[in-house]
Amino acid sequence: MTAEILxxxxxxxxxxxxxxxxxxxxxxxxxxLMEIVNFAHGEFLMLAMFGAFWxxxxxxxxxxxxxxxxxxALFVLGVLTxxxxxxxxxxxxxxxxxxxxxxxxxxxxSAAQFLFGVDFRLIQNPWVQGRISLGGLFxxxxxxxxxxxxxxxxxGLYWFLRRTETGxxxxxxxxxRQAAALMGINTERMFxxxxxxGSACVGVAGSLLAIFFxxxxxxxxxxxxxxxxxxxLGGFGNVPAxxxxxxxxxxxxxxGGMLIAPAxxxxxxxxxxLLVVLIRPQGLFGKF
Amino acid sequence: xxxxxxxxxxYGDFQxxxxxGIRVQExxxxxxxxxxGAGKSTLMNTLSGLLKPRGGHVEFRGKRIDGxxxxxxxxxxxxxxxxxxxxxxxxxxxxxxLLGAHHxxxxxxxxxxxxxxxxxxxxxxxxxKQLAHxxxxxxxxxxxxxxxxxxxxxCLMIDEPFLGLAPKVVQDIGAVIQQINREGITIVFIExxxxxxxxxxxxxxxxxxxxxxxxxxxxxxxxxxxxxxxFLGG
Ligand SMILES: Nc1ncnc2c1ncn2[C@@H]1O[C@H](COP(=O)(O)OP(=O)(O)OP(=O)(O)O)[C@@H](O)[C@H]1O
Ligand SMILES: [Mg+2]
Numbered sequence: 001m002t003a004e005i006l007x008x009x010x011x012x013x014x015x016x017x018x019x020x021x022x023x024x025x026x027x028x029x030x031x032x033l034m035e036i037v038n039f040a041h042g043e044f045l046m047l048a049m050f051g052a053f054w055x056x057x058x059x060x061x062x063x064x065x066x067x068x069x070x071x072x073a074l075f076v077l078g079v080l081t082x083x084x085x086x087x088x089x090x091x092x093x094x095x096x097x098x099x100x101x102x103x104x105x106x107x108x109x110s111a112a113q114f115l116f117g118v119d120f121r122l123i124q125n126p127w128v129q130g131r132i133s134l135g136g137l138f139x140x141x142x143x144x145x146x147x148x149x150x151x152x153x154x155x156g157l158y159w160f161l162r163r164t165e166t167g168x169x170x171x172x173x174x175x176x177r178q179a180a181a182l183m184g185i186n187t188e189r190m191f192x193x194x195x196x197x198g199s200a201c202v203g204v205a206g207s208l209l210a211i212f213f214x215x216x217x218x219x220x221x222x223x224x225x226x227x228x229x230x231x232x233l234g235g236f237g238n239v240p241a242x243x244x245x246x247x248x249x250x251x252x253x254x255x256g257g258m259l260i261a262p263a264x265x266x267x268x269x270x271x272x273x274l275l276v277v278l279i280r281p282q283g284l285f286g287k288f
Numbered sequence: 289x290x291x292x293x294x295x296x297x298x299y300g301d302f303q304x305x306x307x308x309g310i311r312v313q314e315x316x317x318x319x320x321x322x323x324x325g326a327g328k329s330t331l332m333n334t335l336s337g338l339l340k341p342r343g344g345h346v347e348f349r350g351k352r353i354d355g356x357x358x359x360x361x362x363x364x365x366x367x368x369x370x371x372x373x374x375x376x377x378x379x380x381x382x383x384x385x386l387l388g389a390h391h392x393x394x395x396x397x398x399x400x401x402x403x404x405x406x407x408x409x410x411x412x413x414x415x416x417k418q419l420a421h422x423x424x425x426x427x428x429x430x431x432x433x434x435x436x437x438x439x440x441x442x443c444l445m446i447d448e449p450f451l452g453l454a455p456k457v458v459q460d461i462g463a464v465i466q467q468i469n470r471e472g473i474t475i476v477f478i479e480x481x482x483x484x485x486x487x488x489x490x491x492x493x494x495x496x497x498x499x500x501x502x503x504x505x506x507x508x509x510x511x512x513x514x515x516x517x518x519f520l521g522g
Contacts, residue, residue: 179374
């Protein structure tokens with residue numbers, strides 16, 4: 001019985017881990033490119049979830065169906081954030097850089113509260129629901145779907161970065177901006193693209209989470225914090241490593257919650273974060 | 289082929305180049321000499337577009353290129369190998385080389401160019417899959433030059449190609465510079481060792497405190513008392 005519960009938790013931890021990994025990959029990509037932490041990453045996720053929610057509430061479009069559009073919208077939001085805000089503060093003082101995205105986060109959260117209210121909303125009757133049982137273990141289909149789709153998106157991102165010319169140019173820009181420019185790479189365009197792709201990651205993740213998670217203006221905060229931990233764990237800027245790091249965070253979260261106390265589950269995740277920052281500040285896997 | 293005149297370049301309020309200029313003819317090997325901090329790298333970075341001059345202008349093959357962004361200048365046929373190699377450390381040797389031919393003019397000839405640079409640096413063939421940062425300093429310098437050549441430049445600028453290398457490697461790279469020059473590529477390079485630089489170059493420019501104070505054929509510069517004063521403290 002206990003073994004079953006343990007196994008059940010491990011599975012659900014791994015499943016959530018893939019979603020965390022996708023969220024963190026977007027954050028890590030942007031950081032790797034220009035050493036800026038997007039403090040509005042969680043709010044971008046919240047917007048994606050609301051996008052999925054309103055698509056369902058107003059037009060009965062399932063989040064899985066609206067996912068491509070939501071992802072595209074988030075891509076555009078990322079590009080606009082770069083062109084409208086980030087580009088102007090790049091050379092500026094560190095504090096200005098922090099407050100710019102932090103300010104954007106607060107603005108987006110307040111705007112969502114103002115427009116949508118603070119209610120917790122849940123999509124009823126999504127396409128995928130219910131659960132399957134596997135030898136006595138129950139796995140929620142929404143979680144399974146979200147996890148599989150997040151993993152697929154992650155694989156797509158990895159393929160793009162490693163196997164396409166543009167992906168290579170993006171990595172080159174992250175590793176040496178000046179040398180990249182001398183190769184004929186338009187680094188300014190790479191920055192905009194990086195913000196677009198980094199934000200598109202939460203477009204996908206938000207659409208998937210909306211299938212089974214409550215949607216509310218503050219929903220991004222928890223996910224963003226977990227994403228920061230994941231990025232730190234994987235190594236800032238190391239996109240592939242966020243996959244394993246995401247799974248570790250997912251596992252620590254559920255197992256910590258189960259073995260110690262549910263109320264402590266985030267505390268334990270942050271304990272992990274502190275350990276990493278103190279013992280291996282470059283992350284478990286170093287630089288990509 | 290390459291002509292710069294009256295370049296004033298500053299980092300913020302700190303002006304580093306004062307009305308500096310050079311002229312390079314097609315087919316030449318030209319070196320930029322000068323003590324530490326003289327502004328040699330700053331000059332080269334301005335020519336390749338990484339820095340925008342405050343005053344003056346740069347022409348390459350009859351076209352104004354000051355103010356043109358660096359990723360477009362390389363497409364005009366002017367390539368630049370940065371000081372301290374600056375490979376993409378976490379990409380493979382092959383990926384570094386391929387990126388050398390990223391710009392649209394060079395990309396269609398990429399495979400051909402790859403075979404060409406492998407002919408010049410045979411060790412490249414066995415190192416394709418190795419991450420750039422795991423190479424030795426000499427190998428990194430060769431990959432950096434090979435990456436510059438992948439752009440199929442008419443003029444290749446190399447900032448301190450011999451920095452920190454063993455004598456044997458210095459010789460190898462010197463020979464490569466002569467070889468690619470014979471293939472018709474104009475070379476501009478920076479070097480602090482006067483003898484070494486002038487043995488390789490047809491002509492030289494001497495910079496001191498951000499000004500070009502001397503220029504001429506290598507043989508003349510080797511005899512110059514001014515050069516002895518600056519570099520040998522004599
Ligand atoms: N990014 C920068 N910001 C501010 N000052 C700089 C910068 N780069 C160079 N300088 C200053 O400009 C001057 C010229 O530097 P530069 O690198 O062009 O010299 P150099 O002749 O290439 O020297 P070296 O032989 O050491 O490479 C130096 O005083 C240097 O401190
Ligand atoms: Mg220099």
